[in-house]
Amino acid sequence: MAEQQQQQQPLRVMELFAGVGGFRAGLEGLPGQARSEPSAFQMVWSNQWEPATKRQHASEVYAARWGSTGHHNENIFAVVDDGDKFATILAAKPDLLVAGSPCQDYSVANAASKARGLEGKKGVLWWAIYEILKQCASAGELIKYLVLENVDRLVKSPTKCRGRDFAVILSSLEALGYAVEWRVVNAADYAYPQRRRRVFIVAYHRSTAAYQRLLQSTLRDGAGAWMLREGTLARAFPASGEFPDRLKPTLSVPADPVQAQATYVAGKRNASPFANAGLLLGGQVWSADLRPVNPVAGVTLGDIVAKTVHVPPEFYLDDADLAAWVYLKGAKNIARTSVSGHAYVYTEGAVCFPDALDRPSRTIITSEGGSAPSRFKHVIAEASGRLRRLLPEELEQLNGFPRGFAEHPGVSDAKRAFLMGNALVVGLVERIGQALATVAADDAGSLSATERLPGEEACGASSLAPA
Numbered sequence: 001m002a003e004q005q006q007q008q009q010p011l012r013v014m015e016l017f018a019g020v021g022g023f024r025a026g027l028e029g030l031p032g033q034a035r036s037e038p039s040a041f042q043m044v045w046s047n048q049w050e051p052a053t054k055r056q057h058a059s060e061v062y063a064a065r066w067g068s069t070g071h072h073n074e075n076i077f078a079v080v081d082d083g084d085k086f087a088t089i090l091a092a093k094p095d096l097l098v099a100g101s102p103c104q105d106y107s108v109a110n111a112a113s114k115a116r117g118l119e120g121k122k123g124v125l126w127w128a129i130y131e132i133l134k135q136c137a138s139a140g141e142l143i144k145y146l147v148l149e150n151v152d153r154l155v156k157s158p159t160k161c162r163g164r165d166f167a168v169i170l171s172s173l174e175a176l177g178y179a180v181e182w183r184v185v186n187a188a189d190y191a192y193p194q195r196r197r198r199v200f201i202v203a204y205h206r207s208t209a210a211y212q213r214l215l216q217s218t219l220r221d222g223a224g225a226w227m228l229r230e231g232t233l234a235r236a237f238p239a240s241g242e243f244p245d246r247l248k249p250t251l252s253v254p255a256d257p258v259q260a261q262a263t264y265v266a267g268k269r270n271a272s273p274f275a276n277a278g279l280l281l282g283g284q285v286w287s288a289d290l291r292p293v294n295p296v297a298g299v300t301l302g303d304i305v306a307k308t309v310h311v312p313p314e315f316y317l318d319d320a321d322l323a324a325w326v327y328l329k330g331a332k333n334i335a336r337t338s339v340s341g342h343a344y345v346y347t348e349g350a351v352c353f354p355d356a357l358d359r360p361s362r363t364i365i366t367s368e369g370g371s372a373p374s375r376f377k378h379v380i381a382e383a384s385g386r387l388r389r390l391l392p393e394e395l396e397q398l399n400g401f402p403r404g405f406a407e408h409p410g411v412s413d414a415k416r417a418f419l420m421g422n423a424l425v426v427g428l429v430e431r432i433g434q435a436l437a438t439v440a441a442d443d444a445g446s447l448s449a450t451e452r453l454p455g456e457e458a459c460g461a462s463s464l465a466p467a
Helices: 002-007 022-028 057-066 076-080 083-092 122-138 152-156 164-175 209-221 223-230 232-236 257-263 301-305 319-329 392-398 413-421 426-439
Strands: 011-016 041-047 096-099 145-151 178-186 197-205 277-281 284-288 332-337 343-348 379-381 387-389
Touching (some): 011 022, 011 083, 011 122, 022 041, 022 096, 022 426, 041 083, 057 413, 076 083, 076 122, 083 122, 122 145, 122 164, 145 426, 152 164, 152 197, 164 178, 164 257, 164 277, 178 209, 178 232, 197 209, 197 232, 197 426, 209 223, 209 277, 223 232, 223 277, 223 284, 392 413
Parallel strands (some): 011 041, 011 096, 096 145
Antiparallel strands (some): 145 197, 178 277, 277 284, 332 343
């Protein structure tokens, strides 16, 4: 009976790079939202900090919606490097870490000369996750699961060595004892009103029953079974693929990110070996392209804007700027010369202008706000023919937040648009949470970090390869 009660306890969640709380909204539900049953998740620790800015708008919105208990507005490395501050994470005892860190630089070069062996600015935020996982494990407070979100180009970055960054991330998680699955998901393929492609990464520590089931499934039926039917992302986002269950491994990664970076070689013509879905287990990687099963027409941009009653005049395009909007949205072929003196032609295709109302919107990006003409901002035509930009309320709803969610004293309309460009589609997280709760249902009282799982000896670089 005690074990059964333990299994019913919600997973304790820590949220990094929280923004306005998209992960929390998807896992716990929106503030004040009525639920038919208790949530499977409980947020116990969160952090949001925007560098080089005086006002911490996202953190202010987060605290205004959910309260400040357990919420931290501080450079995450200041927390990682300070024993007293890190103790707040240990005291929270998180089971699940969720994060949507920026995709910049994942290099681990110069490891011998740098405290964390890192380069870059925002890309080092990945290494904050790595350090938290490592320090929690050392302190006996294992974080069992991860759910991470990033731009889809992560699996093919950097440009000059495609796939290396993702190989380094996988190697880091392998070194910490995690199995990993990933999937690139377009929100519009699952009936959400935005064409937003993001990669979601789910990881299970080897001490969990979920890891054990993944291992046994792969040994028994091949990687395809987990990728298509049994895994968290397979349950959340039904998909199909033209490959056998006995999919062959794509490559191996060492349990050492420095070695992974030093030895990584991209494929022919600088191709990434990582397709839009895959699995890492025991140092081996399986990867294949999947496609949604029977995608259906969902909510459109027109459905969202139809709910708008009043449009402030400043959101309508100025006739004097119309030529600039048309030029920026149009196709271009421009002769240019590089710094080295090489002549080339810069080309880009046209962007729909105005935006189509009978389909999901394009991806919202951080430069959506403001009245200046732009190639990337959404512009719609009203029934009268007048052209206007999208309102912050419409951008919020396109991400699955209630209208007015990011409205807060001192947060301008342009900043609200910026916050939505940094946000994620709440409904996708909700799907993942429901699936993870099912996959992790048997993990109460799971093995300690030092115990070896039955069959784990067979998880080496060659033993999982299909015959």
